[in-house]
Amino acid sequence: MPGNIQSIERAAAILRLLSGRNRRLGVVDISGELGLPKGTVHGLLRTLQHVGFVEQDPETGKYRLGAALLHMGSSYLDGNELRTRALNWSDSLAARTQEAVRIGTLHDGQVLIVHHVFRPDDSYQTLDVGSLLPAHATALGKVLLAHHPYVAAELARKGMVSYTDQTICDLERLERELEHVRERGWAAEYGELSPSQVSLAAPIMDRRGLTVGAMAIFGPPERLLAARAPRGELLTHVREAAQSVSRELGAIPW
Amino acid sequence: MPGNIQSIERAAAILRLLSGRNRRLGVVDISGELGLPKGTVHGLLRTLQHVGFVEQDPETGKYRLGAALLHMGSSYLDGNELRTRALNWSDSLAARTQEAVRIGTLHDGQVLIVHHVFRPDDSYQTLDVGSLLPAHATALGKVLLAHHPYVAAELARKGMVSYTDQTICDLERLERELEHVRERGWAAEYGELSPSQVSLAAPIMDRRGLTVGAMAIFGPPERLLAARAPRGELLTHVREAAQSVSRELGAIPW
DNA sequence: ACCCGCGTACGACATTGTCAAACTCAGTTT
DNA sequence: AAACTGAGTTTGACAATGTCGTACGCGGGT
Structure with a gap:
């Protein structure tokens, strides 16, 4: 160097x-x-x-x-292939699930939101494109960390902040969680960042098979969960949407 | 230097x-x-x-x-007083007029969009916060140029691009237009950037009385105009909203 | 196989940015 | 009032720093 x-x-x-x-x-x-x-x-x-x-x-x-x-930030978005390719799919995911959608990518050990679709109702919501969210306390982050072990290790070294009493701050617990994510191909987060919010995420891969981003829906637990587990149909929608984006990015749909 | x-x-x-x-x-x-x-x-x-x-x-x-x-771009937005203060007023302006709202400020002779509220219907619209729009072809720009003569002169020197057959490219015509804007306290733009879009804007002033931004609604001519002139009630709403923001910024309401 | 064009690495030179100290100006304290 | 703080700013000498020309390695055309 x-x-x-x-x-x-x-x-x-x-x-x-x-x-x-x-x-x-x-x-x-x-x-x-x-x-x-x-x-x-x-x-x-x-x-x-x-x-x-x-x-x-x-x-x-x-x-x-x-x-x-x-202006440069918005120019970055225009040139961001992940976001561009995900535009349509995220809209339709929001429509199908009636929930808000976020797309994120890893940046400096945190999750950078590159796209955000509001929940399709008339409630006031604030756009958080450009925000950085903690990786260990979001479904997006878990998906991304699961496929970037080095970043996960780095995160562990720095220590994990607790946001609610559900936040995973223990390295071993996180590692087990990430292992699950790798096996299942999706991640969930149960009020670990904000008490009344849960989220479900799936990975987006590029042509080389690398996880370059993640797509999530998020909302109140009573709508996303059934019997303390993610509703199956929502999960399917999220995973299919993420897979569609991956395909657009050239990933082999195996 | x-x-x-x-x-x-x-x-x-x-x-x-x-x-x-x-x-x-x-x-x-x-x-x-x-x-x-x-x-x-x-x-x-x-x-x-x-x-x-x-x-x-x-x-x-x-x-x-x-x-x-x-991320830095979005951090800029968080710290931008103009935008922060204008948040509520732009929402209610959009609700009252049922049109899309934009707030812009002058940057490098162009109009930088710092806030954007979608038209309150379910049509697909793309967020253009962070975009740079030509000043001479937008109502936002006219308002801003009217109170920044130096920038207007600079713009004239560089020459004005034509976007539609309505675009004002002639310096003298623009100067006359800006004079009107100064007198009336608002600006209109009739398909000068995009053929099927018109917009109405009013200035936002800070505590020193400087025009630091502008607020506009934009949409199809058949909704914003009546007899080829801006609908009076829409104009009033825009001007009142801009004035409210100015007041929040500490401007003397004279 | 060849060449062209690209992104990259290297090293000598002097341009360039750095740094500490001095300056200006408000607002406060004496 | 005068002195004092603590802010942002300016200055100028020094040498560390970035610059620039040249050279290397690699890949895609031809």
């Missing part, structure tokens, strides 16, 4: 900071957090501002993410 | 290229387009890849935007 460009890595670290703490940060906040001199951080920020990646609040002088990132 | 960091500017130029129409580019494409040596571009790309801003197609070796940008 021959040299990476220092200033770009630092700039990226700044952007990551700004996107993590969803708030505005000042020069000294950043310089403290990154262990860099004030002046250096300021120079980086000035350039980032010049290219539209950060903006500065003219009143407080603090910095926040810039508008250029929004 | 004290020194900007070269490598970051170049990296941003690469990302801008990748977010343009050409979704996948090779090292030589980029190096040709930017007039930089191959090796330099490769170094930049390697670092951008390392920080997750670009990804490389393992088959073709070509580069495309990376997933990290998606």
